[in-house]
Amino acid sequence: MEIIQKFGFEIESFLFQIVNFLVMAFVLKKFLYVPLKKILDERKYKIEQSLLESDIAKIVLENAKQEKKRLLLEAKNSADVLTKTAKISIAEAKEKAVAETKRHSEQILDDAKQRAAAEFKIMNNQIEKISIDVSRKIVLRVLSDLFSDDEKQKLISQALKKIDEKIKN
Amino acid sequence: MQIKPDVLFLVVNFPVTNTIIATIISDIVIILFILVVNRTISLKPNPLQNATELIVDYFVKTTKEIAGERASFIYPWVLSFFILILTSNLIAQLPGFESIIFKTSISKSHKVSFLKAASSDLNLTLAFAVTSVVLTHYLSIRCTGIKAYFARFITFRVFPIFLFVGILEFSNEITKIISFSFRLFGNISSGEKIITTMYNIFSFGLPLPFMLLELLVAIIQAMIFAMLTMVFMHVMTDKPH
Numbered sequence: 312m313e314i315i316q317k318f319g320f321e322i323e324s325f326l327f328q329i330v331n332f333l334v335m336a337f338v339l340k341k342f343l344y345v346p347l348k349k350i351l352d353e354r355k356y357k358i359e360q361s362l363l364e365s366d367i368a369k370i371v372l373e374n375a376k377q378e379k380k381r382l383l384l385e386a387k388n389s390a391d392v393l394t395k396t397a398k399i400s401i402a403e404a405k406e407k408a409v410a411e412t413k414r415h416s417e418q419i420l421d422d423a424k425q426r427a428a429a430e431f432k433i434m435n436n437q438i439e440k441i442s443i444d445v446s447r448k449i450v451l452r453v454l455s456d457l458f459s460d461d462e463k464q465k466l467i468s469q470a471l472k473k474i475d476e477k478i479k480n
Numbered sequence: 481m482q483i484k485p486d487v488l489f490l491v492v493n494f495p496v497t498n499t500i501i502a503t504i505i506s507d508i509v510i511i512l513f514i515l516v517v518n519r520t521i522s523l524k525p526n527p528l529q530n531a532t533e534l535i536v537d538y539f540v541k542t543t544k545e546i547a548g549e550r551a552s553f554i555y556p557w558v559l560s561f562f563i564l565i566l567t568s569n570l571i572a573q574l575p576g577f578e579s580i581i582f583k584t585s586i587s588k589s590h591k592v593s594f595l596k597a598a599s600s601d602l603n604l605t606l607a608f609a610v611t612s613v614v615l616t617h618y619l620s621i622r623c624t625g626i627k628a629y630f631a632r633f634i635t636f637r638v639f640p641i642f643l644f645v646g647i648l649e650f651s652n653e654i655t656k657i658i659s660f661s662f663r664l665f666g667n668i669s670s671g672e673k674i675i676t677t678m679y680n681i682f683s684f685g686l687p688l689p690f691m692l693l694e695l696l697v698a699i700i701q702a703m704i705f706a707m708l709t710m711v712f713m714h715v716m717t718d719k720p721h
Contacts, residue, residue, distance in 0.1 A: 318602040318665070319484030323494050328503065328607030335507060336560035342514045344556055346521055347529075347536045354523055 443474065483669060485601045486592035488584055498593055499601035502577070506568040506598060535559075539706070547714040550623055554713045557615050561608060562706035565599060569668060569698030572597030573691060578676050599701070600669035602661065609660030612709045613653055620716035628719055656712065660705065667701050 312320075450470060454463055485497035517532050525533060539559045543551035571577075572595075580594040598604050621629045633646045671694040678687040 315602065315606070317483075320602055320606065321495060321497075324485075324497060324500060324601070324603035325607050327494070327500060328601075328604045329611055331503060331507065332560070332564060332608060332611050335510065335564055336557060338511065338514065339560050339563060340556045342518055343532070344536060344559065346518060347533055348540070350521060350523060350525075350529075351533060351537060351540075357523070 443478070447471075447474070483600075483602075485596055485603070486584075487586050488592065488594070489586065497601065498596040499598050499604060502568060502571065502595050502598040503604065505595070506564070506571050509571060510563060510567055535562075543710055543714075546710060547717065550619075550714070550717045553619055553623065554710060554717070557612075557713070558706045558710045561612065561709055562702050565608070565664065565705050566699065566702035568598035568604070569702060570695070572599070572668070572672065573695060573698065578672060579679075597668050597672050599664055600672050602665050605661040605665040606657070608664070608705065609657045612660060612705075612712070613657050616709070616713050616716045617653075619713055623717035624719050632716075660708065664701050664705055667697055671697050 451467070454466055458466060485499040487495040487497050488501065489496050517529055520526055521529060536559065539562065540551065540555050543555040543558060547554050577595045577597060578593045581591045582594065583591050617629070620632075633650050671690075675687050675690050675694060678690050
């Protein structure tokens with residue numbers, strides 16, 4: 312005891328320091344550690360909560376990606392089916408149009424042929440008439456020098472009769 | 481140069497020493513600090529709250545690592561020792577400590593300094609050491625039960641070695657008080673004496689490296705006291721094998 316008194320030990324100061332420590336420890340615990348611990352725990356809880364939410368968001372995002380992929384695949388399939396159908400429809404329409412055009416052109420060709428045939432017949436008749444007329448004129452000119460007027464008249468009459476018969480036939 | 485703290489005045493026969501004034505100043509600083517932190521406390525911490533959280537969280541985590549679920553009983557005491565010792569040690573590095581000297585009616589002939597490092601007073605270090613050991617025993621009884629607590633010191637086993645172990649355990653507790661109190665007291669008071677000596681030799685620049693060293697010592701000593709208390713509390717609150 313004497314030794315520690317040489318170092319300045321005083322029971323009053325010693326007790327004061329103990330009481331002071333206990334009071335300060337109480338104050339520190341009540342007004343510093345507890346509020347800070349509460350804040351730390353709250354922050355920790357919020358961080359954990361945020362991490363959990365982020366995990367959920369990740370799962371939702373993954374699901375959305377899968378859904379997007381599925382929808383895209385579905386749309387692609389639908390587009391493929393539509394393209395195929397359209398191609399078939401176009402081919403059918405093309406075929407139909409070609410057939411229609413062909414039929415129409417054949418009809419035009421037939422009409423043209425018929426018209427040409429009719430034109431040819433008319434032309435033939437006219438040529439025939441012209442040739443008869445020319446023949447008659449030639450015969451008349453040739454016969455006028457060889458025969459008398461009566462003979463001419465006879466021959467002409469006979470020739471005309473024969474021509475008429477031939478024409479009539 | 482004396483080791484004892486100087487009595488400045490008496491309050492109803494209670495001797496108010498310069499170390500008690502330093503203790504009260506460090507208490508005021510801590511209370512102001514608590515008020516500032518408490519006023520601005522929020523989920524988004526400011527730098528001050530951040531620094532405080534860092535210290536509190538470090539002690540909570542370290543205590544948890546060492547003592548597990550008993551950490552909630554241990555860490556408030558350990559942290560209180562750390563904060564009080566650190567504050568009183570750091571405040572002692574401020575100008576005015578050991579440099580404001582005057583005569584008092586009690587001191588009569590010799591001059592006394594108005595402020596002296598609180599940890600350089602054996603009364604404080606001894607009080608802290610006794611409180612630490614008593615709290616350790618209190619927590620030991622609370623956590624392990626009275627039977628297990630006494631089983632550490634008194635055993636009815638046949639071999640005399642166990643009786644010897646019990647005596648050793650008991651003497652160990654006395655040693656703890658002595659080592660706790662004299663380590664802190666010796667380090668801080670010797671540091672203070674060194675700086676005062678350096679001031680007396682050459683005031684400009686010479687004490688500076690020693691002051692920096694004392695800053696380091698202030699932190700280390702607070703840490704040692706707190707960590708040893710933590711370890712002792714853990715050992716004593718653990719069930720004896």
